[in-house]
Amino acid sequence: MTANLVEYRVGAVAELPVGEARAYAVGADTVAVFRLRDGSLRAVSAICPHAGGPIADGIADAEVVICPLHQHAFDLATGCSQTGQPPLTVYPVRVDEGELVVGVPAAAISNLVPGAGSTTGVA
Amino acid sequence: MERLVVIGNGMAGARAVEEILERGGRDRFTITMFGEEPYGNYNRILLSNVLSGVEDEAGIFLNSLPWYEENGIALRAGVRVERIDRFARVVRADDGSITPYDTLVIATGSRPYVPPIEGMHHPRRGYHQGVFTFRTIDDTRAMIRYARDHERVVVIGGGLLGLEAARGLQQYGVQVTLLHSAATLMNAQLDAQAGTILRRSVEHLGITVEVGARTAAVVGKDRVEGVRLADGRAIPCDMVVVAAGIRPNVEVAALSGLPVERAILVDDHMRVLDEPHIYAVGECVQHRGQTYGLVAPLWEQAKVLADQVTGRDRTAAYHGSRTATKLKVAGVDVAAMGLTTPEHDDDEFVVFAEPRRGVYKSVIIRDDRLIGATLLGDVSKVGFLMQAFDRGLPLPEERVRLLFDLGGPAAEESAAELDDGAQVCNCNGVSKGALVSTVHSGVKTLGGVMDATRAGKGCGSCKSLVAQIVEWAAGGAVEEDPSATWYVPGVPMDKPALMAAIRAKGLKSVSAVFDALAGGREDAKSKMGLVSLLRMMWGEEYQDERGARFINDRVHANIQRDGTFSVVPQMKGGVTTPAQLRRIADVADKYQVPMVKLTGGQRIDLLGIRKEDLPKVWADLDMPSGYAYGKSMRTVKTCVGSEFCRFGVGDSTALGIAIESRFQGLESPGKMKLAVTGCPRNCAEAYVKDLGVVAVDGGRWEIYVGGAAGAHVRKGDLLATVDSPDEVITLTGRFLQYYRENANWLERTYSFVPRVGIGRLRALLVDDSEGLATGLEERMTAAVAAYKDPWKEGADPATPGQFRTALPLLPLPRVPVREGGQA
Numbered sequence: 007m008t009a010n011l012v013e014y015r016v017g018a019v020a021e022l023p024v025g026e027a028r029a030y031a032v033g034a035d036t037v038a039v040f041r042l043r044d045g046s047l048r049a050v051s052a053i054c055p056h057a058g059g060p061i062a063d064g065i066a067d068a069e070v071v072i073c074p075l076h077q078h079a080f081d082l083a084t085g086c087s088q089t090g091q092p093p094l095t096v097y098p099v100r101v102d103e104g105e106l107v108v109g110v111p112a113a114a115i116s117n118l119v120p121g122a123g124s125t126t127g128v129a
Numbered sequence: 130m131e132r133l134v135v136i137g138n139g140m141a142g143a144r145a146v147e148e149i150l151e152r153g154g155r156d157r158f159t160i161t162m163f164g165e166e167p168y169g170n171y172n173r174i175l176l177s178n179v180l181s182g183v184e185d186e187a188g189i190f191l192n193s194l195p196w197y198e199e200n201g202i203a204l205r206a207g208v209r210v211e212r213i214d215r216f217a218r219v220v221r222a223d224d225g226s227i228t229p230y231d232t233l234v235i236a237t238g239s240r241p242y243v244p245p246i247e248g249m250h251h252p253r254r255g256y257h258q259g260v261f262t263f264r265t266i267d268d269t270r271a272m273i274r275y276a277r278d279h280e281r282v283v284v285i286g287g288g289l290l291g292l293e294a295a296r297g298l299q300q301y302g303v304q305v306t307l308l309h310s311a312a313t314l315m316n317a318q319l320d321a322q323a324g325t326i327l328r329r330s331v332e333h334l335g336i337t338v339e340v341g342a343r344t345a346a347v348v349g350k351d352r353v354e355g356v357r358l359a360d361g362r363a364i365p366c367d368m369v370v371v372a373a374g375i376r377p378n379v380e381v382a383a384l385s386g387l388p389v390e391r392a393i394l395v396d397d398h399m400r401v402l403d404e405p406h407i408y409a410v411g412e413c414v415q416h417r418g419q420t421y422g423l424v425a426p427l428w429e430q431a432k433v434l435a436d437q438v439t440g441r442d443r444t445a446a447y448h449g450s451r452t453a454t455k456l457k458v459a460g461v462d463v464a465a466m467g468l469t470t471p472e473h474d475d476d477e478f479v480v481f482a483e484p485r486r487g488v489y490k491s492v493i494i495r496d497d498r499l500i501g502a503t504l505l506g507d508v509s510k511v512g513f514l515m516q517a518f519d520r521g522l523p524l525p526e527e528r529v530r531l532l533f534d535l536g537g538p539a540a541e542e543s544a545a546e547l548d549d550g551a552q553v554c555n556c557n558g559v560s561k562g563a564l565v566s567t568v569h570s571g572v573k574t575l576g577g578v579m580d581a582t583r584a585g586k587g588c589g590s591c592k593s594l595v596a597q598i599v600e601w602a603a604g605g606a607v608e609e610d611p612s613a614t615w616y617v618p619g620v621p622m623d624k625p626a627l628m629a630a631i632r633a634k635g636l637k638s639v640s641a642v643f644d645a646l647a648g649g650r651e652d653a654k655s656k657m658g659l660v661s662l663l664r665m666m667w668g669e670e671y672q673d674e675r676g677a678r679f680i681n682d683r684v685h686a687n688i689q690r691d692g693t694f695s696v697v698p699q700m701k702g703g704v705t706t707p708a709q710l711r712r713i714a715d716v717a718d719k720y721q722v723p724m725v726k727l728t729g730g731q732r733i734d735l736l737g738i739r740k741e742d743l744p745k746v747w748a749d750l751d752m753p754s755g756y757a758y759g760k761s762m763r764t765v766k767t768c769v770g771s772e773f774c775r776f777g778v779g780d781s782t783a784l785g786i787a788i789e790s791r792f793q794g795l796e797s798p799g800k801m802k803l804a805v806t807g808c809p810r811n812c813a814e815a816y817v818k819d820l821g822v823v824a825v826d827g828g829r830w831e832i833y834v835g836g837a838a839g840a841h842v843r844k845g846d847l848l849a850t851v852d853s854p855d856e857v858i859t860l861t862g863r864f865l866q867y868y869r870e871n872a873n874w875l876e877r878t879y880s881f882v883p884r885v886g887i888g889r890l891r892a893l894l895v896d897d898s899e900g901l902a903t904g905l906e907e908r909m910t911a912a913v914a915a916y917k918d919p920w921k922e923g924a925d926p927a928t929p930g931q932f933r934t935a936l937p938l939l940p941l942p943r944v945p946v947r948e949g950g951q952a
């Protein structure tokens with residue numbers, strides 16, 4: 007499993023408020039990383055399969071995230087929709103020396119960008 | 130072992146097999162089922178709910194693949210039977226297989242009828258890729274997929290299926306036009322008056338309806354560009370759904386030499402005429418000249434067929450069904466059965482029509498028996514009427530009782546009177562007996578019984594009868610569905626109990642509530658409601674947790690379909706100044722705002738602002754937030770009133786500004802939109818606001834509450850007429866606070882006010898009959914004092930990355946940019 011992963015350092019975990027999510031560019035994907043109330047992390051694709059809603063702007067609990075646009079719910083651990091939508095992709099995520107590390111299966115990366123990913127947008 | 134082969138794995142085929150298994154069929158037959166669709170049997174009726182998003186696909190399967198295995202059935206899913214050889218007694222399928230049978234059941238159902246419309250097909254590729262029918266799961270999936278990225282759909286056919294398709298498709302943000310060739314919608318079931326009322330209700334849902342519209346052609350070569358009607362009108366669209374009726378699937382039977390007219394001819398034993406070994410069931414049969422397009426008849430047919438096939442009861446016979454039609458469209462209730470208009474001079478015809486509310490009810494009675502009924506807008510009586518229609522029950526002497534509940538014992542009696550075999554839920558084929566035995570096995574809540582039997586989970590119109598039967602069967606020991614009264618789904622308490630517990634334990638944050646009252650289990654769906662309640666209760670003491678807020682409340686702006694935001698600065702009473710306008714114009718230029726629009730609440734909306742620009746936009750505007758994004762006090766709309774208007778009798782503008790200044794931004798269970806108007810001409814639409822104030826002659830002011838003019842339209846009730854603006858502000862404060870403290874989450878005033886009753890509100894708030902007024906005013910004053918303009922937050926983000934974009938990859942903006950200023 008891990009052997010086929012390409013991992014990206016995307017930013018400081020301290021910059022990710024507990025109970026919320028932020029979107030990060032990870033290779034060619036955009037990933038929403040959630041920091042749950044119990045401190046654990048979840049990473050899923052950041053774009054709602056329903057109509058492109060911003061998943062990182064959703065409300066989450068220990069199990070699901072609800073997309074802010076039309077309230078479709080997705081399981082954070084499996085990515086599966088509980089409301090009949092196509093699933094979100096799930097990514098492995100961990101903390102290393104205070105930094106968020108998100109993994110992307112190597113096969114999924116079409117044009118490998120060398121070096122680490124960086125946060126996008128205006129901080 | 131005898132060999133039983135079933136062609137068609139739909140609702141009728143699978144039900145017939147279930148009935149055969151129940152009669153010991155497993156020991157007698159080796160069963161093979163052919164189904165053209167590559168799935169187990171699912172509830173076709175509920176495809177409408179799948180389309181509208183109410184139900185997910187997984188929830189509609191009636192027989193899963195393991196079910197076939199457990200019952201020893203060889204399922205040939207995805208295989209179509211092409212021919213029956215009735216002399217050799219074999220069926221030939223499109224996979225080349227040849228399967229012998231001793232007994233054959235044909236249950237091939239129907240397919241959509243596609244009228245001869247020019248251009249429906251791509252010359253080389255079959256159906257045009259933008260043209261759809263609505264019959265199978267695959268059809269439904271394809272429609273959903275296509276609708277998501279198209280803009281305008283035309284639905285051809287204004288019957289049951291067309292209406293359900295039209296409503297369902299709206300879910301995906303497409304504009305829907307419904308074309309119907311007859312003069313009234315659902316003309317097979319409704320008379321002209323009812324059809325006209327239905328049309329209006331459907332239009333209220335935002336669906337454009339064209340009747341007398343015969344589609345002549347689909348226009349567009351590679352993509353659908355529109356449709357052309359026979360009268361020459363053109364309607365642009367990029368998607369077409371055909372729901373113009375169904376035709377029984379009889380080709381295989383006809384090709385194989387079985388007797389076929391409109392459908393396959395069967396006798397009272399469900400046996401194909403003159404064929405000792407072949408039976409047929411469901412929509413593909415014609416029995417005594419009649420074909421059916423609904424499920425109710427097939428439950429009865431399947432029972433008779435099973436009795437005959439297994440030899441359990443050779444006297445069993447099917448005598449035809451009396452069917453009722455129900456529309457499964459949220460917000461538009463229709464039920465119809467039997468005749469639509471009286472035919473004989475001495476037929477009794479009782480009609481009630483209230484077009485304004487979209488209500489129409491009629492019954493037709495002959496020789497003291499119900500032979501027809503139509504219910505529109507209010508179908509509370511459908512349970513009894515269907516039973517009376519189907520079983521010829523005695524009717525009440527006062528015929529109006531057929532249309533309205535006038536009190537009295539009628540309901541309980543009907544639950545007790547029904548015999549156990551009576552079908553209660555026609556969608557899922559659940560009898561009274563099945564409901565009663567579920568209750569006796571220990572399930573004592575309505576929701577529990579519905580989950581266990583699926584009764585009431587199709588069109589929902591039998592729910593009240595199911596509730597009565599559950600209550601009757603439980604002998605009064607029925608347990609309330611507790612969750613129905615909970616304030617939010619994740620905390621098992623109603624609002625008063627929840628508020629008492631929060632106060633007693635001093636819970637000041639959302640996570641504290643989950644920890645103390647929900648066993649530590651967070652629930653995302655409950656968070657917004659709890660934030661609102663806690664802010665209302667604790668004011669400045671509330672402990673904020675950003676993650677619990679809806680995105681709008683995290684960034685104080687309204688999220689749009691492309692993930693950008695709209696910004697609406699406060700403009701009290703709709704009054705602005707040249708300086709403000711200049712500043713807004715500068716901001717719009719500086720941030721290249723794609724659209725600047727006037728709102729319905731008399732303010733200016735800047736649409737398509739990027740999240741990361743929000744704090745800068747607020748700083749440059751230097752105006753307070755207009756709260757156009759929250760469940761909170763929104764605006765006070767005003768007219769110019771006595772200051773300028775020659776009709777005005779009160780200074781509505783000044784009063785509106787005073788009200789907005791006092792109550793700005795207060796969070797509440799639902800939006801609060803207010804208005805003050807200068808005379809009863811009502812230019813500011815105060816009669817249809819959550820709270821509306823109208824100046825009347827003699828310097829007096831009327832206060833209306835509970836009005837609405839959104840998806841739901843209601844004129845407010847008069848709370849009081851007072852003598853001064855100060856009294857208006859006092860009563861407004863009491864009403865808003867009472868609503869904040871007592872309404873359920875997301876319960877707008879238009880349902881709250883009728884629920885409490887305007888009489889009781891007057892007593893409590895105007896006459897202060899229970900001494901609540903002082904407390905309400907004090908708590909409101911505290912809430913007003915705690916108000917802070919959220920847009921001041923921007924300079925210093927509340928959390929890291931609060932305004933970081935969540936969607937860096939989408940090109941912005943996707944909101945259409947209008948060219949302005951050429952007028």
Ligand SMILES: Cc1cc2nc3c(=O)[nH]c(=O)nc-3n(C[C@H](O)[C@H](O)[C@H](O)COP(=O)(O)OP(=O)(O)OC[C@H]3O[C@@H](n4cnc5c(N)ncnc54)[C@H](O)[C@@H]3O)c2cc1C
Nearest residue numbers: 137139140141164165173209210237238411412422423424
């Ligand atoms: C969207 C929608 C909403 C509806 N709503 C309602 C409602 O509210 N109330 C109501 O009473 N009814 C409703 N109906 C109608 C109801 O679904 C039908 O009456 C019912 O499904 C008929 O059952 P059936 O088994 O006869 O046909 P079907 O359920 O159509 O089953 C026939 C099956 O046989 C298969 N088949 C056909 N030919 C062959 C062959 N040669 N070889 C192998 N397999 C074959 C077909 O693929 C199909 O799977 C609705 C229908 C639709 C489409």
Ligand code: HEM
Nearest residue numbers: 240242243244245246247248249250251252253254255256
């Ligand atoms: C490769 C597949 C197909 C081809 C090439 C094809 C071609 C055509 C053509 C050229 C027409 C005349 C269109 C016109 O009036 O402009 C037509 C009509 C029609 N087709 Fe097809 N078709 C195909 C598949 C189907 C299928 C799968 C169905 C139904 C399930 C279907 C049902 C009909 C019907 C109902 C009509 C109207 C008949 C009438 O005019 O009375 N077709 N088809």
Ligand code: SF4
Nearest residue numbers: 768774777807808812
């Ligand atoms: S409501 Fe009356 S006072 Fe106000 S603008 Fe209209 S006519 Fe004039």
Ligand code: FES
Nearest residue numbers: 054057059073076
């Ligand atoms: S875009 Fe996510 S629910 Fe519609």
